[in-house]
Amino acid sequence: MLAEQRKATWLMINSNSSKSIDLTEFQKICNISELKENNGKKFIVNYVEIAVFKVNGEVFALNNICPHQHSALIYDGFIEEGCVVCPAHGWMFDLKTGKLPTGGKGLDIYHVQVSEGNVFVKVPEKKFNW
Numbered sequence: 001m002l003a004e005q006r007k008a009t010w011l012m013i014n015s016n017s018s019k020s021i022d023l024t025e026f027q028k029i030c031n032i033s034e035l036k037e038n039n040g041k042k043f044i045v046n047y048v049e050i051a052v053f054k055v056n057g058e059v060f061a062l063n064n065i066c067p068h069q070h071s072a073l074i075y076d077g078f079i080e081e082g083c084v085v086c087p088a089h090g091w092m093f094d095l096k097t098g099k100l101p102t103g104g105k106g107l108d109i110y111h112v113q114v115s116e117g118n119v120f121v122k123v124p125e126k127k128f129n130w
């Protein structure tokens, strides 16, 4: 990322507030108006597939690869009781934690910020071992 781009990532959360947020490690993925309530959308950020959902106006980002059979289908899941349900075989993942209902590790989750109508996510760069 260029220095100019980095500077541009400091945004005011609320124009009536002096509070600002460092979005240095965040990337803009879309405008919030592009996300439909309870419908997922897939993005690739830093070579990582993520599934993004807007539920009751709140935006969540999770890894798009289901740990059950490694299907890249989480974005196509449906929302039920604060969880996304994988459309392949019904495994459920908490939208806030990514965990299974049993508490077991499920999906990686990613920080989301919404600023001035834009959605930003912080996804660690994927490391390749070749």
Ligand code: FES
Binding pocket: 066, 067, 068, 069, 070, 071, 086, 087, 088, 089, 090, 091
């Ligand atoms: S691949 Fe997701 S539940 Fe089987």
